[in-house]
Amino acid sequence: MKFYIATDHAGYALKAFVKDCVISLGHEIVDLGPDSADRVDYPDYAKKCAKAVVTDEGSFGIVICGTGIGISIAANKIEGIRAALCHDAYTASMARAHNDANILAFGERVVGKGIVESMIDAFCTTEFEGGRHANRVSKIEPKSNFGRFDYID
Numbered sequence: 001m002k003f004y005i006a007t008d009h010a011g012y013a014l015k016a017f018v019k020d021c022v023i024s025l026g027h028e029i030v031d032l033g034p035d036s037a038d039r040v041d042y043p044d045y046a047k048k049c050a051k052a053v054v055t056d057e058g059s060f061g062i063v064i065c066g067t068g069i070g071i072s073i074a075a076n077k078i079e080g081i082r083a084a085l086c087h088d089a090y091t092a093s094m095a096r097a098h099n100d101a102n103i104l105a106f107g108e109r110v111v112g113k114g115i116v117e118s119m120i121d122a123f124c125t126t127e128f129e130g131g132r133h134a135n136r137v138s139k140i141e142p143k144s145n146f147g148r149f150d151y152i153d
């Protein structure tokens with residue numbers, strides 16, 4: 001699998017560990033920043049990751065902020081993104097199985113490294129089940145301009 005990763009300052013400290021986890025599981029990961037723990041705005045980095053994922057078909061994303069809330073809300077504003085805020089291996093696995101999530105989101109201030117490792121493993125090893133879930137997921141996609149918009153820079 002190919003992943004893109006982006007964080008804000010409150011998710012920055014966990015980023016190196018997450019990259020190591022993804023690589024040790026045999027996957028690829030591209031770091032979209034930031035390159036330091038200086039304060040940044042999570043919508044900017046959510047958008048970078050979300051756009052990379054929709055542009056590079058079949059790729060996935062990981063976004064991290066303090067709680068995972070802001071960065072997941074922001075990523076979900078980009079059409080084609082299903083960012084799932086997860087807290088453990090179960091939610092990470094269900095995010096793939098039932099929601100066909102293409103971005104895994106979590107909060108550095110919420111989860112420990114053991115949980116992070118298990119979430120990444122669950123996310124990578126679980127397939128979307130399709131069937132009735134595919135019908136539900138299709139109902140999330142906007143059918144007109146009244147859906148989600150690419151928010152302003």
Ligand code: RB5
Pocket residue numbers: 008010011042065066067068069070071
């Ligand atoms: C930054 O202090 C914090 O608000 C941010 O990382 C995130 O938790 C927002 O949802």
